[in-house]
Structure formats: C-alpha cells, structure tokens
Amino acid sequence: MREHGTTSQRMPLEGDAPLEGGAGRLTPEELRRSLQIFREKLSSDEVAYINSCVRCGLCADSCHYYLAEPQTECIPAYKLGLVTGVFKMYFGSVGKVFPRWMGARRLDRQTLEAWVDSLFGRCTLCGRCSLNCSVGLDVTRLIRLARSTLVSVGLVPRGLQSTVDTALQKGNNMGIPRQEWVETVEWLEQELRGELNDERARLPLDVQGARLLCTVNPREPMFFPLSIVAAGKILHAAGESWTFSSENYDVTNYGLFSGDDDAARVMAERLVESMERLGCETLVLAECGHGFNSNRWKGPQWLRKRYGFEVRSILEVVADYVREGRIKLDPSLNPDLVTLHDPCNLVRLGGVVEDQRYLLERSSLHFVEMVPNREKNFCCGGGGGQLSMSEFSERRLSAGKIKAEQIRATGARVVAAPCHNCIDQISELNKHYKLGVETKTVCEVVAAALVTEG
Amino acid sequence: MPSIEVGDKRIELNEEGFLLNHEEWGREVAETLAREEEGLEVLTDDHWKVVSYIRDYYLEKNLAPMIRRLCQNTGFQLRYIYELFPSGPAKGACKIAGLPKPDGCV
Numbered sequence: 001m002r003e004h005g006t007t008s009q010r011m012p013l014e015g016d017a018p019l020e021g022g023a024g025r026l027t028p029e030e031l032r033r034s035l036q037i038f039r040e041k042l043s044s045d046e047v048a049y050i051n052s053c054v055r056c057g058l059c060a061d062s063c064h065y066y067l068a069e070p071q072t073e074c075i076p077a078y079k080l081g082l083v084t085g086v087f088k089m090y091f092g093s094v095g096k097v098f099p100r101w102m103g104a105r106r107l108d109r110q111t112l113e114a115w116v117d118s119l120f121g122r123c124t125l126c127g128r129c130s131l132n133c134s135v136g137l138d139v140t141r142l143i144r145l146a147r148s149t150l151v152s153v154g155l156v157p158r159g160l161q162s163t164v165d166t167a168l169q170k171g172n173n174m175g176i177p178r179q180e181w182v183e184t185v186e187w188l189e190q191e192l193r194g195e196l197n198d199e200r201a202r203l204p205l206d207v208q209g210a211r212l213l214c215t216v217n218p219r220e221p222m223f224f225p226l227s228i229v230a231a232g233k234i235l236h237a238a239g240e241s242w243t244f245s246s247e248n249y250d251v252t253n254y255g256l257f258s259g260d261d262d263a264a265r266v267m268a269e270r271l272v273e274s275m276e277r278l279g280c281e282t283l284v285l286a287e288c289g290h291g292f293n294s295n296r297w298k299g300p301q302w303l304r305k306r307y308g309f310e311v312r313s314i315l316e317v318v319a320d321y322v323r324e325g326r327i328k329l330d331p332s333l334n335p336d337l338v339t340l341h342d343p344c345n346l347v348r349l350g351g352v353v354e355d356q357r358y359l360l361e362r363s364s365l366h367f368v369e370m371v372p373n374r375e376k377n378f379c380c381g382g383g384g385g386q387l388s389m390s391e392f393s394e395r396r397l398s399a400g401k402i403k404a405e406q407i408r409a410t411g412a413r414v415v416a417a418p419c420h421n422c423i424d425q426i427s428e429l430n431k432h433y434k435l436g437v438e439t440k441t442v443c444e445v446v447a448a449a450l451v452t453e454g
Numbered sequence: 455m456p457s458i459e460v461g462d463k464r465i466e467l468n469e470e471g472f473l474l475n476h477e478e479w480g481r482e483v484a485e486t487l488a489r490e491e492e493g494l495e496v497l498t499d500d501h502w503k504v505v506s507y508i509r510d511y512y513l514e515k516n517l518a519p520m521i522r523r524l525c526q527n528t529g530f531q532l533r534y535i536y537e538l539f540p541s542g543p544a545k546g547a548c549k550i551a552g553l554p555k556p557d558g559c560v
Contacts (some may be wrong), residue, residue: 163558166558174558219544421559
C-alpha cells in the first residue's frame with residue numbers, strides 16, 4: 001500500500017519553508033514524477049480550460065466555502081489558479097518567460113502542500129462554481145485532476161486514502177466481512193417481516209436472473225440499517241423481482257473523491273461483475289450521490305466500455321412504481337413538514353432531478369423546497385470526501401453554515417436527503433447549528449407512507 | 455490538536471473528538487468523552503452495556519461491531535440504541551468506547 005504523508009515523516013530540505021503536511025518528505029525524483037503525471041493526465045480539453053479562466057470572480061458567490069468565510073483562499077478561481085499556474089510555468093509559452101505576470105508557479109513542495117490544503121481541504125467537488133462561470137469552465141474536473149497528481153505521490157489525506165484502501169482490500173469501504181453482511185441481511189429480513197406482519201416479505205440474496213440488482217452504502221448495514229428495511233418494504237409492496245449480492249454490493253467509490261482512477265476502476269468493475277454473475281437487467285444504485293455519479297456516468301469511462309445493462313437510481317425505480325400504480329401512498333402518514341436536499345453528485349452532476357420531488361409530494365402532506373434548489377442547490381459541505389478527512393472537519397462544519405441556513409429557512413422538521421454522505425453531514429449540522437430536524441432517505445419517507453394490503 | 459483532561463492526564467483526540475491512542479481509554483475517559491464530546495451528562499447502565507460490548511469486540515477483532523451484533527448482544531432495539539446515543543453508533547457509541555473513527559461515509 002501507498003505510504004501516507006505524516007508530520008513525523010517530514011524532512012524539510014534546504015530552502016523550504018516549514019511544511020505542516022507530508023510534502024516535505026518528497027524527494028526531487030518524486031517531485032519530477034508529480035509534474036510528469038500532472039502533464040500526462042491533462043487532455044486537450046483540459047488544457048483549453050486552463051487557458052480560459054479570465055479571473056472575473058463571479059464564481060466566488062457560488063461557493064459555500066467563500067460564502068461562509070469570504071476570503072481569497074476560498075474563491076474557486078483562486079483554487080483553480082493553484083493548478084493552472086503550474087501548467088503555465090512549465091508548458092505555457094508566455095508563463096515560462098514571464099512567470100509572475102501569468103500567475104505561474106513551480107510544482108514544488110510548497111505548491112503541493114497548498115494543493116492538499118486547498119483542493120482537498122477547501123473543495124467538495126460540488127461543481128456549483130461552474131454554473132456561474134462566465135466562460136463555462138469545468139472547475140471540478142481540473143481540481144480532481146490535480147488530486148490525481150497528489151495520489152501519485154502519496155499525498156491524499158489519510159482518512160480519505162484509508163477509505164479507498166479499505167474498499168480495495170476488503171471489498172467495501174467499511175471493511176465488512178462477507179459473513180457479517182449476509183447475517184445482517186437475514187436479520188433485517190426478520191425485522192421486515194415483523195414490521196409488515198408478512199412472512200412472505202424477503203430481502204433476497206444472490207437470486208440468479210432477478211430483474212433488479214440492488215446495492216447499499218456500507219454504512220447502512222454497519223450502523224444505519226433502517227433505510228435498507230425501508231427500501232425492502234417498497235420493493236416488496238411493488239412485487240418486484242430483485243436481489244442483493246452477497247459480495248460486491250458497495251455503491252460507493254471513494255476513488256472519485258481521491259482522484260485515483262485506477263482504484264475507481266476496480267471498484268466500478270466489481271458492480272459490473274455482480275451484474276454479470278447474477279444476470280440481472282438493471283443495476284439499482286442506493287441513495288448515494290457520488291455512488292450514482294461513479295456508476296452511472298464515470299464507470300463506463302473508467303472501464304472504457306459500454307455497460308450491457310441499465311443503471312438507475314432507486315429513486316427512478318420507485319417513482320415508476322407510483323406512476324404505474326404498483327404502490328399506493330397515503331401522504332397523511334407523514335404529517336410533518338418535509339424538505340429536500342439535492343446531493344450535488346445526484347442532481348447537478350448526475351441529472352436525477354424531478355423523481356425525488358415527485359415522490360415526496362405524494363408521500364408527505366407538506367413538502368417545501370429549499371432555496372435555491374435542484375441544480376442550483378448548495379452542497380451540504382460533506383461532499384468530495386470531506387467526511388473522511390478529520391483534519392478539515394472544522395472547515396467542513398463552518399462551510400455547512402450555508403446549508404444549515406437553507407434548512408432553517410424552510411421551517412421543516414424532516415430533511416429528506418437521497419445520499420448517505422449528505423445525511424451524515426446534515427446530522428452533524430443539525431447538532432452543531434441546533435436545527436431540530438430529522439434526516440431521512442427519500443425511501444424512508446416513502447416507506448412510511450406505504451398503504452399495504454390488509 | 456484537541457484534547458481532554460482526565461485526572462491529571464491530558465489525552466489527545468483527533469479533530470473530530472476520537473481518541474488518538476485507544477490504549478488511553480478507561481472508565482473516566484469514556485465519561486469525559488460522553489460529557490464533552492456528546493453532551494451526555496451521565497452514562498447509565500444501558501449506555502455502559504453498549505460501550506463495553508463495542509470495546510470488547512474491538513479489542514478482540516480490531517473492528518467495530520455491526521449494529522446487528524450490538525442489538526443481538528445487548529438485547530436492545532435499534533431505535534433504543536439511537537436514543538441512547540444521539541450522534542449514532544459511530545460518532546456516539548464507538549467514540550465513547552475509544553475506537554478510532556471508522557472509514558466510509560461517517
């Protein structure tokens with residue numbers, strides 16, 4: 001496994017300012033390699049982006065970090081400048097001659113340290129800055145590319161790297177042993193039967209040829225399994241043919257966040273293997289924003305192939321049940337005011353926008369939108385791997401102020417968030433900002449409104 | 455780096471309040487973490503039942519127990535465990551039991 005940067009391994013070389021993180025230990029050879037990898041990863045599209053930012057600053061007000069803490073370091077164009085400056089120093093004709101004029105900077109230990117602090121520590125890869133960008137830059141793409149460069153020299157923050165490593169080594173990002181997962185599914189099946197008072201209710205495992213293969217975020221079986229029971233209720237009520245897999249069931253892919261395409265490819269391929277092994281028609285992605293983006297959009301790029309099956313969010317599947325009359329909902333069963341958080345990777349970057357609203361409007365008496373919403377919604381502050389990087393947790397909570405204010409302004413008692421990562425962050429915001437809300441998956445709200453026979 | 459004072463000892467925590475060195479854990483440490491990090495003024499027998507199970511399981515397996523094991527071994531309903539630890543099993547119970555922060559979306 002990769003070595004991680006720690007302060008104890010730090011060996012500042014002559015001429016360096018003291019460094020807090022792990023960049024100080026890098027050898028001149030590693031620095032050269034980071035530059036080479038940075039250049040290799042840049043496609044012609046990205047080079048065009050690099051030369052396009054006109055520093056108009058319109059992106060500032062789109063970023064939750066800047067709104068929570070209005071300082072230069074939080075402006076997306078500044079963060080982007082840390083990346084584009086390196087390109088201009090080495091590969092742009094004017095920057096080589098007039099580095100200061102072009103904002104060019106060397107890819108040295110200080111720059112790498114600044115990249116870690118800024119690109120991991122002050123960005124959730126939420127993509128909201130691109131909405132306001134006057135020249136339409138894909139800022140997230142360039143920042144992730146710089147994160148990839150940091151992967152190559154082992155500078156990914158420890159908690160994020162550890163989550164990637166655990167997934168690679170153990171098959172899921174919380175290191176759940178296979179037998180524990182299987183026994184948890186069996187235990188939850190009993191809970192489901194008890195709640196529905198129906199012995200035919202099932203949480204099926206490894207059913208060959210089932211129509212749908214469903215996935216979970218490992219934190220569900222590990223700590224928060226009520227969302228699995230909720231999804232199971234809906235699938236049972238719809239009379240669906242579906243299954244879980246006893247292995248390779250993890251919807252998450254922290255390679256998207258760390259920038260590690262090799263790791264991301266391995267993780268995406270696992271779900272493809274489960275689909276092929278069980279011969280299912282549709283891969284159903286649990287309520288997980290980055291898991292949706294990774295498996296619906298990025299997976300085929302990482303694997304360089306078209307999938308031979310359909311990939312859908314469980315929200316799309318359940319919305320179809322309602323449209324087709326396969327399940328019936330009684331909104332009076334959810335009398336509290338409900339609002340909806342739009343996970344960036346599912347909505348702005350994923351394209352699933354209306355089905356969650358369709359479901360909440362039909363399963364709760366009072367549904368209220370946050371402002372702004374849909375593709376303009378603010379990140380919860382927990383995206384981009386932030387939840388796993390303890391060193392930036394104070395900034396994460398501070399930047400979450402914008403989301404907390406949005407939630408408070410709705411007056412809602414329940415926040416539906418179709419992403420387990422967002423749920424965890426919003427639960428922390430709830431505690432920190434004393435919002436007095438309950439956070440649930442969309443399926444939990446829908447399941448509570450289900451009208452079951454008898 | 456944040457820390458807590460227990461007796462005359464200073465114990466270091468990570469930025470999210472998890473023990474840096476799980477071997478420094480003890481009854482008083484758990485009570486201090488519960489109070490300062492989780493806002494639990496008193497740990498009842500039921501809290502201790504959960505915390506002790508997590509602690510013993512971790513020492514044996516180097517892994518946090520799944521919520522299923524926690525429910526089955528304490529005899530507590532899932533919802534009751536969430537009531538006991540408002541920050542949940544990971545950021546509440548595991549933290550008080552002195553475990554490091556789990557990987558993943560928590």
